[in-house]
Amino acid sequence: MSGRxxxxxxxxxxxxxxxxxxxxxxxxxxxxxxxxxxxxxxxNHCIHQAGPLCEGELQATREFSTGxxxxxxxxxxKKQVIVCxxxxxxxxxxxxxxxxxxxxxxxxxETEVEDGQVFVIA
Numbered sequence: 001m002s003g004r005x006x007x008x009x010x011x012x013x014x015x016x017x018x019x020x021x022x023x024x025x026x027x028x029x030x031x032x033x034x035x036x037x038x039x040x041x042x043x044n045h046c047i048h049q050a051g052p053l054c055e056g057e058l059q060a061t062r063e064f065s066t067g068x069x070x071x072x073x074x075x076x077x078k079k080q081v082i083v084c085x086x087x088x089x090x091x092x093x094x095x096x097x098x099x100x101x102x103x104x105x106x107x108x109x110e111t112e113v114e115d116g117q118v119f120v121i122a
Contacts, residue, residue, distance in 0.1 A: 004121050004122060005121070005122070006112065006119040006120070006121055007023070007025045007026075007119060007120050007121075007122060008117050008118070008119050009021055009023040009025070009030075009032050009041075009118055009119065009120050010023075010032060010117075010118045011116050011117060011118065012034075012113060012116045012117075012118055013116065014118075015032065015033075015034035015039065015118060016034060017034055017035065017036070017037070019033070019034055020032060020033045020034070020054060020058075021118075022044055022054055022055070023120070025120055025122050026122060028043065028044075028122065029043070029044035029045070029052075029054075030042070030043060030044060030109055030120055030122065031043075031044045031053075031054030031082075032111060032118060032120060033054075033058075033082075033093045035079075035080050035093060035094065036080075038094075039111040039113065039118050040093045040094050040108065040111065041108060041109035041110070041111050041120045041122075042054060042082065042091070042093055042096055042106055042107070042108055042109075043096075043106050043107040043108075043109075045106070046084040046086065046087070046089050046106070047089075047104055047105075047106055048084065048086075048087055048089045049086060049087065051084045051085060051086030051087065052084075052085065052086075053082060053084045053089075053091065053106060054082055055085055056082050056083040056084050056085040057082075057083045057085075058079035058080070058081065058082055058083075058093075059079055059081045059082075059083055059090070060079050060080070060081070061080060061081055061092070061099065080092055080093050080094055081093070081099055089104075091104075091105070091106050095108065096108035109121060109122050
């Protein structure tokens with residue numbers, strides 16, 4: 001774990017499902033999201049033009065497929081896609097990957113929970 005440390009960012013009570021906390025960790029803004037009972041940490045800068053990514057709106061993922069009568073759209077109820085407020089680039093908070101172009105991803109960080117405290121490893 002050379003050089004990486006645990007940083008307490010919130011309590012599990014502060015982070016209910018679909019909420020977030022943005023913390024300054026070693027000079028980097030990192031957002032921690034609660035999603036589907038797990039915690040995910042994402043850098044708060046968009047790789048496009050360094051906008052405040054994690055201050056954007058959370059959206060549900062959308063998928064489409066071709067059915068017998070044409071296109072069929074399905075949208076999940078749970079919101080796991082963060083949308084940059086500057087230029088609407090979209091990233092999955094669980095992986096950091098762009099949902100629009102698999103060539104792009106934002107940095108993600110490991111999280112841990114101990115005694116109701118949520119930590120980011122950075």
